[in-house]
Amino acid sequence: MYVAVKGGERAIENAHRLLADERRGDRTLPSITLEQIAGQLSLAVDRVMAEGSLFDRDLAALAVKQARGDLIEAIFLIRAYRTTLPRFGATHPIETAAMRVRRRISATFKDLPGGQLLGPTFDYTHRLLDPDLAGDPDLPAPALRPELPTAMPRVTDLLGNEGLIEADPAETGEPVGDLTREPLSFPADRDLRLQGLARGDEGYLLALAYSTQRGYGRTHPFVGEIRMGEVEVEIDVPELGFSVVIGRITVTECQMVNQFKGSAKAPPAFTRGYGLAFGHQERKAMSMALVDRSLRAGELGEDRTAPAQDEEFVLSHCDNVQSTGFVEHLKLPHYVDFQAELDLVRRMRTEVAEKREAAE
Amino acid sequence: MNALPPTAATVAHDTPAYNFAYLDEQTKRMIRRAILKGIAIPGYQVPFASREMPMPYGWGTGGVQVTAAVLGPDDVLKVIDQGADDTTNAVAIRGFFRKTAGVRTTTHTAEATVIQTRHRIPEAPLAEHQILVYQVPIPEPLRFLEPRETETRTMHALEEYGLMHVKLYEDIARHGHIATTYAYPVKVDGRYIMDPSPTPKFDNPKMHRSKALQLFGAGREKRIYAIPPHTDVVSLDFEDHPFKVQTFAQPCALCAAEGVYLDEVLLDDKGGRMFVCSDTDNCEERRAAGHRGALAGDDISRKDRS
Amino acid sequence: MTAVTSAAFDGGFRQPVFDAQTTFRAIMDALARPGRRVICRPLATAPAPMSPLMAAVALTLVDPETPVWLDGALAASADVRGWFAFQTGAPMVDQPADAAFAFVVDPARMPPLSAFAQGTPEYPDRSTTLVVSAESVEDTGAVFTGPGIETSVLFDTRPAIPAFAEQWQANRALFPRGVDLLFVAADAIVGLPRSSRLRTG
Known part of the structure; x- marks a missing residue:
């Protein structure tokens, strides 16, 4: 007699125990601490905060640990937690010109007010595996400025003073959209596009950005500036009648300076692409800035021919929590639909065979 | 403003209280x-x-x-x-x-x-x-x-x-x-x-x-x-191609139901297969009511496939 | 207009989670089965002239994301406006066409259905849902057919909406655009979604 597969509940429970067991690994080794993850795998934690849309290093570290280092899984954990949080209000826009800058580079000027500040970067490291890091080597202390600069003009402001770059869009007073509260519809405004990109998968944005450099919607970019450091987050407290600083967050900002536009009415000026990410996320901020600029094709009167210029394509597929869910759902049982297809294919093959026989 | 996001410590030690049916x-x-x-x-x-x-x-x-x-x-x-x-x-x-x-x-x-x-x-x-x-x-x-x-x-x-x-x-x-x-x-x-x-x-x-x-x-x-x-x-269909549902050549092997949707189960690698109800509740209720399919006979009921 | 009294702060659901769910199921049932009296015990109260069941419907559906329009009789009461502000946080709008929800206690003097948001061909859901007081609901009168109705259903509400038959036919002619109605009696809700057809002749 045929015995149907039963006991799903027990099987699931045991699978989860196995998962927990493998996550813990060798019990003779100490369990990795959240402080170690947040401190020593800080870029993984930054990515989880950025794409998880929640600035909380401790929670992101916990998510990385729980996800066994699978960052998309960790991002998913953070998102699922974030969505249950009550909203108290919206902060003021952060002021990146007042950032306590830890890194700032410009590719457009050799030197500029505030200077070039390399900060902690992989750039110019020789990518040679360092066997010393297998242990815990003594490190020479880095040389630090006595005081981090707190007011450094942005390159785009310097260009803007001369009218060489398009002005930042004027403050409209309109509330900023939130695609986690209102379903996205197309065409989407730039606020929603930037939100989508900021939450978007780093790898996906990197590939799209790369495609624009190779001619699929070329925008002739220069890195006006990348800066990374801490900014203050301010919120209005209606009970007090003024705003208060509720904390400091680390962000990376990238301002791309792109090919100029001009018309009979407006003299030529460079255009902007903007990227901003939680934490130290340079690749993400740069990719975001390139894609942001590409998505402005319509607004700037350029032909929309390339994937990176297609906002519906870009925004519908940039969220890795969505895409991983749907790709991975294919492993769920589909045997009912497969049975329907099997039946049709068998029937059509029989018909073909019958026709062939009849013809012979 | 006292309910700032919890830290890892509070998450680790508090059981989160979710609303009825999870959603707020x-x-x-x-x-x-x-x-x-x-x-x-x-x-x-x-x-x-x-x-x-x-x-x-x-x-x-x-x-x-x-x-x-x-x-x-x-x-x-x-x-x-x-x-x-x-x-x-x-x-x-x-x-x-x-x-x-x-x-x-x-x-x-x-x-x-x-x-x-x-x-x-x-x-x-x-x-x-x-x-x-x-x-x-x-x-x-x-x-x-x-x-x-x-x-x-x-x-x-x-x-x-x-x-x-x-x-x-x-x-x-x-x-x-x-x-x-x-x-x-x-x-x-x-x-x-x-x-x-x-x-x-x-x-x-x-x-x-x-x-x-x-x-x-x-x-x-x-x-x-x-x-x-x-x-x-x-x-949707056409006059010359009216909509038709799938039919199965045999009834459910467990409860003998006809006119229901069946799953194909492969029994071995030599083409052995059986068809059983996709709707497990319907199948169980029919069997409880005494319906028996070809592979659910009492004589083989103690023979486990494993 | 008068000043807000403490009445604005009274009358919310005792058990917000369960009371909203109970009331929602009645509303959903009413819209899914047009013309049928769906019994629903009022689980909230509001200042007059808003009825307890209308208050419960408002608490179930309305919040800061839904612009609300009140008819003259409701808008004249500072307590009613205060109740909406305190209990729901819904923004009030002056134009019926800007409302996601409209509350009407004086159907005889309400604006035409066409004055409310009708939705667009692409987004017909961006339309107003009208919540209208009914002193009585009779199973006589006009005959409706359509989704949710097995064969046909008769119903009539008092006080009547002026020229309702003509207005409803015009509303149905806009389908999928158009408004949806929820008639609220003392202890029952009757739904009339835009999909319902008024049988004539």
């Missing part, structure tokens, strides 16, 4: 409003601000959000996947609601007031007081003909469905059949073309004038739609 009340209201619009405009996909759920997109987040928005403490919930109550995804979702809403669950179709399903409609006709909630992966029936939402939205607005008929007719020209066997498009109340979710087309006739309210949730695609009770749901 603001989210439930938003989903409920979308459900009402869906009912008022049968077959029209209402955009809603789908939330991130503690389960992956594509695994029933839309159905779960709809169920969470309608479910009350007096409801009795049944969850099926592929027609079966014991498939892993059905087990996981049922467990989710038992944990977050404490509702009574059942595997008996007749006992349930809310039935969440993936890929099947129960064989037994549903009753007036029942609500059938479908998990929907791709709600847009025109999506595989036209990937752009901006285009398909206009096509629905203008009731411009020629493309769908062309696609079905091309199938006939190429294969001699309409090659769509599941997620077979339907027209609701003579207006909107709708995706019935990936149910086999075998189930399409069950949607027509059903006594139960049918609600559809697509979480990742952020759409909710509905078919009120007693509503015309017509599968």
Whole structure:
């Protein structure tokens, strides 16, 4: 007699125990601490905060640990937690010109007010595996400025003073959209596009950005500036009648300076692409800035021919929590639909065979 | 401002207190409003601000959000996947609601007031007081003909469905059949073309004038739609190629049911196979009532396949 | 207009989660089965002239994301406006066409259905849902057919909406655009979604 597969509940429970067991690994080794993850795998934690849309290093570290280092899984954990949080209000826009800058580079000027500040970067490291890091080597202390600069003009402001770059869009007073509260519809405004990109998968944005450099919607970019450091987050407290600083967050900002536009009415000026990410996320901020600029094709009167210029394509597929869910759902049982297809294919093959026989 | 995000320490030590049926009340209201619009405009996909759920997109987040928005403490919930109550995804979702809403669950179709399903409609006709909630992966029936939402939205607005008929007719020209066997498009109340979710087309006739309210949730695609009770749901077809459902050459090997949807089970690698009911509850009830299929005879009942 | 009294702060759901769910199921049932009297015990109260059941419907559906329009009789009461502000946080709008929900206690003097938001061909859901007081609901009068109705259903509400038959036919002619109605009696809700057809002759 045929015995149907039963006991799903027990099987699931045991699978989860196995998962927990493998996550813990060798019990003779100490369990990795959240402080170690947040401190020593800080870029993984930054990515989880950025794409998880929640600035909380401790929670992101916990998510990385729980996800066994699978960052998309960790991002998913953070998102699922974030969505249950009550909203108290919206902060003021952060002021990146007042950032306590830890890194700032410009590719457009050799030197500029505030200077070039390399900060902690992989750039110019020789990518040679360092066997010393297998242990815990003594490190020479880095040389630090006595005081981090707190007011450094942005390159785009310097260009803007001369009218060489398009002005930042004027403050409209309109509330900023939130695609986690209102379903996205197309065409989407730039606020929603930037939100989508900021939450978007780093790898996906990197590939799209790369495609624009190779001619699929070329925008002739220069890195006006990348800066990374801490900014203050301010919120209005209606009970007090003024705003208060509720904390400091680390962000990376990238301002791309792109090919100029001009018309009979407006003299030529460079255009902007903007990227901003939680934490130290340079690749993400740069990719975001390139894609942001590409998505402005319509607004700037350029032909929309390339994937990176297609906002519906870009925004519908940039969220890795969505895409991983749907790709991975294919492993769920589909045997009912497969049975329907099997039946049709068998029937059509029989018909073909019958026709062939009849013809012979 | 005292409720700042918790730190790892508080998360690690506090048991999070979730609302009844997990969703917060603001989210439930938003989903409920979308459900009402869906009912008022049968077959029209209402955009809603789908939330991130503690389960992956594509695994029933839309159905779960709809169920969470309608479910009350007096409801009795049944969850099926592929027609079966014991498939892993059905087990996981049922467990989710038992944990977050404490509702009574059942595997008996007749006992349930809310039935969440993936890929099947129960064989037994549903009753007036029942609500059938479908998990929907791709709600847009025109999506595989036209990937752009901006285009398909206009096509629905203008009731411009020629493309769908062309696609079905091309199938006939190429294969001699309409090659769509599941997620077979339907027209609701003579207006909107709708995706019935990936149910086999075998189930399409069950949607027509059903006594139960049918609600559809697509979480990742952020759409909710509905078919009120007693509503015309017509599968698209052509005069010379009328809509036909699948038929099976043999009855269920366990309960001998005919005219039901069967799963094919491979028994060995030499072509041995059997066909058994996809609707496990229907099959069990028939067997309890004394129906016996070819492979359920008492004489072999003690012989375990393992 | 008068000043807000403490009445604005009274009358919310005792058990917000369960009371909203109970009321929602009645509303959903009413819209899914047009013309049918769906019994619903009022689980909230609001200042007059808003009825307890209308208050419960408002608490179930309305919040800061839904612009609300009140008819003259409701808008004249500072307590009613205060109740909406305190209990729901819904923004009030002056134009019926800007409302996601409209509350009407004086149907005889309400604006035409066409004055409310009708939705667009692409987004017909962006329309107003009208919640209208009914002193009585009779199973006589006009005959409706359509989704949710097995064969046909008769019903009539008092006080009547002026020229309702003509207005409803015009509303149905706009389908899928158009408004949806929820008639609220003392202990019952009757739904009339835009999909319902008024049988003539």
